[in-house]
Amino acid sequence: MRDAIRQQAEQVIRRNDRGSYTVPTHGLYPFQWNWDSVLSALGFAHFDEPRAWTEIDTLFAHQWEDGMVPHIIFHEPNDGYFPGPDVYRTGRAVPTSGLTQPPVAGFAVRRMFERARDRDLAERRARALLPRIHAWHEWFHRCRDPQGTGLVAILHPWETGRDNSVDWDGPLSRVSTEGVEPFTRRDIQHANPAHRPTQAQYEGYIRLVQTFRELGWDNTILHDASPFRVADPGFNAILIRSCEDLGWLADRLGEPQIAEQSRSFAARGIAALETLWSEAHGQYLCRDRVTGEAVESLSIGGLIPAFAALPEARMSALAHRIATLGQSCDHLVPSHDPAAPEYDGRRYWRGPVWLIVNYLIADGLRRAGHDGIVGRIMSDSLRLIEKSGFAEYYDPVTAEPCGGVDFTWTAAMVLEILAQEEAPA
Structure with missing residues (x-):
């Protein structure tokens, strides 16, 4: 059974390969997406190492001069997706x-470097990527944390990848949609509208894009000018972990300055995450930087920090919180608490399970020694594949496949999970 799943996973990746980059799936997402692409490289690395490195190289070839790496690269014209480059x-x-x-x-680059069978290739490609990734991290701290x-x-909301999370309901509701340009959505032509963000949310999304466009996409001013500014614990944890891993990589590649600054970024981030901890909820909460208030939303964004090197007390609390969620659904980890009134098990990031987030959370919990809950997360993930195929996301109760297919x-992530399952203890 495992061999068949592995072969199917490789076939899905190859079908979505466009030569130097992959698309998330045919039709619904016809371009190269940032974190989709990087995580997909981890899959390629299991059966085609050169192609895995090329995936990340292609993304960073389109890095902006200020260090920012965009979330979509529109390699080829395609009017099947909205919003496109004309927006x-x-x-x-x-x-x-x-x-x-x-x-x-x-x-991802550290993981690929550590596991590489072709050591010369890995060192050469990682060395070339190292300063580019570090420039992106510097950009975040310079342009998205101007107060330090x-x-x-x-x-x-699109920057988190968790587009319609309950976390954004309050902050997004204060974004005026007056003057939003008329548009026709394409996503609901490829996927069930009941699985996708609402029209009202899309109007807020597009109004924000228009605002930034009117400001000339000037990253030196966007932070303070934006009507939507949120410190998301999950997003920050991913940045912290990447800074930590880049520091490790820089040490091994003889770049002590990058190593030192990367470790400093990670340490400052871990300390600052404490300001987002909620003892009452046993998880982290977003903070609305416009109002200064915590966002009372029990989403998976508050659990993703397990991916970072948190103090043991926090890791234990998150493991307990996830185990508690497991009593409310058949498949971990739901993207929103099933007991919350806003929960919707089929609508994008308001309840469904996503294997990529399962993987990130489990990776951090495994490092911290919480093998019991890791086993449950990994087992649930593979059961979803066996029941419902390689869907974009899944209902955590019924296992219904939702969103895009293949x-x-x-x-x-399935290739990663299978490899970890077979690794020696």
Whole structure:
């Protein structure tokens, strides 16, 4: 059974391969997405190491001069997706969006470097990527944390990858949609509208893009000018882990300055995450940087910090919180608490299970020695594949496949999970 699943996963990745980059899935997402692409490289690395490195190289070839790495690269014209380059209007030779996404590249490159069978190739490609990834991390701390708090802000729900999370309901509701340009969505032509964000949410998304476009996509001013600024614990934890891993990699590649600064970024971030901890909820909460208030939303964003090197008391609390969620659903980890009134088990990030987040959370918990809950998460993930195939996401109670089908990063995570399952203890 495991061999068949592995072969199917490789086939999904190959079908979505466009030569130098992968698309998340045919139709629904026809371009290169930032964190999809990086996590997909982890899948490629199990059967084609050169192609895995090329995936990340292609993404960073479109890094902006200020260090930002955009969340979409529009390699080829395709009118099947909205919003396209005509909405972003970033003025790049190869069109890109002007937003970014969770910076998992530092983590992924370290993992690929550690596991590489072709050591010369790995050292050469990692050495070339090292300063680029570090420039992206510097950009975050310079442009998204101008007050030097240790935590960076996201300026658009799309930047987190968790587009319609309950976390954004309050902050997004204060974004005026007056003057939003008329648009026709394409996502609901490829996927069930009941699984996707609402029209009202999309109007807020597009109004934010228009605002940033009107400001010339100038990252030196966007943070303070944006009507939407949120410190997301999950996003920050991914940045912290990538800084930590980049520091490790820099040490081994003889780049002590990058190593020292990366470790400093990670340490400051870990300390600052404490300001987002909620003892009452046993998890982290987002903070609305516009109002200064905590966002009372029990989403998976408050559990993703397990991916970072947290103090043991916090790791234990998160493991307990996830185990408690497991009493409310058949498959971990739901993207929102099933007991909360806002929960919707089929609508994108308001309840469904995503294997990529399962993987990140489990990786951190495994490092901290919480093998029991890790086993449950990994077992649940593989059961979803066996029941429902390589879907974009799944209902945590019924295991119904939702969103797109034959999803690249779902397949990549399956290869990672199977490899870890077979690794010696």
